[in-house]
């Protein structure tokens with residue numbers, strides 16, 4: 001217990017504790033050369049403790065109502081697209097399709113920030129007591145959770161703060177959540193052409209929706225209860241398809257000698273795969289509305305499809321030290337950016353077509369994996 005207390009508090013204790021914590025978790029485990037600057041560490045811990053307080057200012061400064069309105073339209077486009085995708089699947093029976101459609105129709109969309117902000121009145125924050133603030137925050141959060149017992153589920157609650165650059169699907173709430181932090185470039189740019197936005201935030205929206213139908217999410221029904229709504233035959237076909245993806249990602253090596261774990265990353269890879277397909281279809285529905293000239297328009301010398309895939313690849317540009325890549329390969333359910341891009345586009349023939357690859361080449365293989 002003493003060790004756990006010290007370990008979890010190390011960053012709010014005196015400098016020797018901070019340094020020792022960095023030596024192991026930063027330098028040894030993650031290959032980090034130096035500590036993040038103090039302002040960044042402070043911002044992170046304030047966001048963790050008081051995210052829905054500082055988030056209000058952040059939203060006012062960075063997420064205007066028009067951006068929220070526009071994002072709502074995009075989410076609706078993607079929901080329509082996934083609905084059509086489910087209808088068109090050749091491997092799924094009509095009865096399972098009907099259940100899937102019910103689940104999709106029951107999705108709740110949460111965009112930007114919570115409707116009701118968390119009340120921090122009971123949390124005592126003291127300007128000169130970093131350690132005490134951390135302990136009081138832990139007690140505050142524990143009491144908040146204990147208070148929920150016996151009460152109805154708060155469907156409006158968020159488990160990410162508004163400035164967070166991330167998104168999530170909750171299987172037990174059957175909702176998709178997009179904090180304002182991810183609704184910024186390079187994920188989403190109000191002023192850029194739709195192909196780039198559909199390739200970036202469009203795939204993220206499709207990704208979160210597909211989580212409702214991945215290896216885990218598909219075990220929950222429209223009300224968020226663990227309940228099978230599949231016929232046995234459809235379930236078998238689904239498992240064959242996800243197995244194809246697991247094998248594909250098992251073969252990838254983020255650093256020489258370290259392989260990804262295809263089953264650990266299966267849900268995320270299935271979500272990327274589905275997201276990439278349904279956002280592509282949604283883009284073309286949008287372009288068709290604008291007419292033939294829009295479909296064939298080039299921007300900066302790139303076709304609409306090329307810009308779509310460039311938009312997708314752009315959001316996964318990242319730089320990781322080899323030590324950290326090894327930790328992630330063993331613990332992170334997400335594949336590294338390199339394989340989220342190269343692993344997924346080789347499952348989608350539109351990529352090979354868009355860039356004129358020859359069928360049978362690595363990025364345009366003859367056999368590829370597809371679930372949604």
Ligand SMILES: [Zn+2]
Pocket residue numbers: 207208211268271
């Ligand atoms: Zn995900």
